[in-house]
Amino acid sequence: MANAPIESAQAQARGVALAGTLPAPTSGGAGGRIIRVTSLAASGPGTLREALDATGPRIIVFEVGGVIDLGRSTLSISQPFVTIAGQTAPSPGITIIRGGIDVRTNDVILSHIRVYTGADGQPRRSGWEADALSTVAAANVWIDQCSFLWGVDENMSASGPRFTGNSVEEWRAGTSRNIVFSNNLAAEGLADSSHPKGEHSKGSLIHDNATGIVFYRNVWAHNVERHPLVKGGAQVLMINNLIYNPGHRALHYNLMALEWTGQPYVDGQITAIGNVMRGGNDTDEGLPFLMLGGDGDLSYYGRDNLAVDRHGNALPQFGRYGETRARLIHARRPLAPLDGYRILEARDVETSVLATAGARPWDRSADDIRVLFFVAEGRGDIIDDESEVSSYPASTPTNAAFIEGQWDLATMTPLSGRYPGQTAFAAPQENLSPRDRRSRGE
Incomplete structure (x- = not known):
């Protein structure tokens, strides 16, 4: 439909998940065998890596909770038809550190996993x-209900080769396509860190000719x-989506002639x-919501998008970097199908997504x-480094069958309505110092 209805925040369910509120691109490993992760080791029997390397439709569940330390390596998902259900882990859930995840196949669902990459003490511009x-x-x-922090390249992206084949259709078939990112947190990409290019605090890259890419909530x-x-x-x-404290650019498009x-x-x-885009401490003055760079034209449909600085003053919707012949072509109707999406008014987005985005909102x-x-x-x-704000988490492994x-194996939701580690439906509270707790009588 051309214009999906916009709903109020009160009309949307808040809390654990928004199952069924968007057109899912795949059923993952539904109907396949269940593989249980029982070890937090980076590799070997009972590990997540072993489960990912298995073949055939499969649902990966967790009988262990805690931290998986990849030791500056990457988990590669190369076998298709898989569901990785981090919501099944006992508290505190699954957190992957010192590494990342590459999805190199088709029909994958990844949910309720935290990935905290980090520089891991590597020297600046050293190559990690x-x-x-x-x-x-x-x-x-x-990719649904996950948390991605401290990426040294991007935090969450859809990439692949730029030109595979001899036509636009073949190019698009040879790179990432039909990828949905929903209800995720992507934060604190490291700036002047170990990336060889220097400054590289980046949210998400959608590579040339990738199609069917969705960012929802x-x-x-x-x-x-x-x-x-x-x-x-x-x-x-x-x-x-909510964009907070972007530095030099928020949403931007760039077809580079050099490439x-x-x-x-x-x-x-x-x-x-x-x-919604909100400026923060590091946001350039006057930063637009959308910027156009490079040489290629962009067809754009925008509706009900808010952009304000750190003081609530309106920011422009559109700007440029580079003086080229690239055109912004305003479309009269959406350029992608909206059927199946529940769309909030922009003024309700911040309240809603801060309650639901990220891994295991209940835990x-x-x-x-x-x-x-x-x-x-x-x-x-x-x-520039994770040590400026925190450190890698450490936890004693927890176990539960x-x-x-x-x-419900079709949706990977608990029949009781209560997830592992969920003790109440109240939102988690900010960690308080001992002095703050005493002053509040806690």
Whole structure:
């Protein structure tokens, strides 16, 4: 439909998840065998890596909770038809540190996993440059209710080769396509860290010719740019996302002539509805919501998007970097289908997504709570190293059997309505100092 209805926050369910509120791009490993993760080791028997390397349709569940230390390596998902259900883990859930995840296949669902990449003490510009999460020429992927912090390259991206084949259709078939990012937190990309290019605090990169890319109800916070960066010929739908404290750019499009030499330009497409951009401590004065760079044209449909500085003053909707012939072509109707999405008014987005975005909203980590509370309070900064704000989490492993009969295996939701580690439906509270607790009588 051309114009999906906009709903109020009161009309939307708040809390654990928004199952069924968007068109899912895949059913993942539904109907496949259940594989139980019983070890937090980086590799070996009973580990997440072993489960990912298995073949055939499968649902990966967790009978252990705690921290998986990848030791500056990357988990690669290369076998299709898999659901990774982090919501099944006992408290505190699953947190992956010192590494990231690459999705290199089709039909994948990843939910309720935290990835805290970090510089891990590596010298600045020394070459460690992991994404927290990236799809690499993947298709039909759903990344839902995850937390991605301290990426050294991007925090969550859809990537792949730029030109595979001899036509636009073949290019698009050879890179990431039909990727949905929903209800995620992508924050504190590291700026002047170990990336060899230098400053590289980036939210999300959508690579050239990627199509069917959806961002729905995500929170980006404290990244210099790429919220997201949409490259040449890519097609993106953005609904009800919150961008807080972008540095130099929020949403931007750039088909670079230097990267398209000898190839005909392809117009990009962005549909943006009900998104909010709020400036913070590091945001450039006068930063627009959308910026156009490079040489290629962008077709754009925008509706009900708010952009304000740190004091609530309106910011422009559109700007440029680079003086080229690239055109912003205003579309009269959405350039992507909106059927199945529940769309909030922009004024209701912040309240709603801060309550629901990120992994395990019923059982949040200390760092997720810190970031979300700082967004709500208008605090926080872009950082160069995770040690400026926190440290890698450490926890004693917890164990609990996964009992199939207690779960709806089609949706991976508990039949009781209560998730592991969920003791109440009240929102998690900010961590308080002993003095604050005493002053509040706690």
